[in-house]
Amino acid sequence: MNDDVKLLASLGGAGALIGIAKMLSSDELPKARQIVGRAILSGGLGVAAGAAVLIIPSIPVVAQVALACILSSLGVSALEALFAKYVKQ
Numbered sequence: 072m073n074d075d076v077k078l079l080a081s082l083g084g085a086g087a088l089i090g091i092a093k094m095l096s097s098d099e100l101p102k103a104r105q106i107v108g109r110a111i112l113s114g115g116l117g118v119a120a121g122a123a124v125l126i127i128p129s130i131p132v133v134a135q136v137a138l139a140c141i142l143s144s145l146g147v148s149a150l151e152a153l154f155a156k157y158v159k160q
Contacts, residue, residue, distance in 0.1 A: 078132060079118055085136055086117020086143035093144070113143040116150070 072080075090113025094101045101109075117139035123130050142150065 078135065079121060081132075081136055082117045082120050082139040083114040084117070085139045086120075087111070087114035089113055089117075089140055089143040090146075093146075112147060116142040116145075116147070 087110040090109040091106055093113075094106060094109045120135055120139035120142055123135055123138055145153075
C-alpha cells in the first residue's frame with residue numbers, strides 16, 4: 072500500500088470513528104443503519120480533509136488527520152451553515 076492510500080485510509084478511519092462515537096454518545100439508541108450511514112458520511116468528510124494539500128502543499132500528516140477530525144466532528148449541517156455564511160449564493 073502506498074503512502075497516499077495509507078493517508079486516505081487514516082483520514083477516512085478517523086472521520087468514521089468520530090462519527091460513530093458522536094452517535095453512540097447520544098441518549099437515543101441508534102439503529103445499525105444509522106451507525107453505518109454516520110460512519111460513511113463522517114469518513115467521507117475525513118477524506119475531504121486531504122484537499123488541504125491543495126491549499127497548503129507542505130501540510131504535515133498530523134495536521135491533515137486533525138483537520139479530518141474537526142470536519143467529522145462538525146458534521147454536514149455545520150459545514151453547510153459555514154459555507155452559506157462565507158459563500159454568497
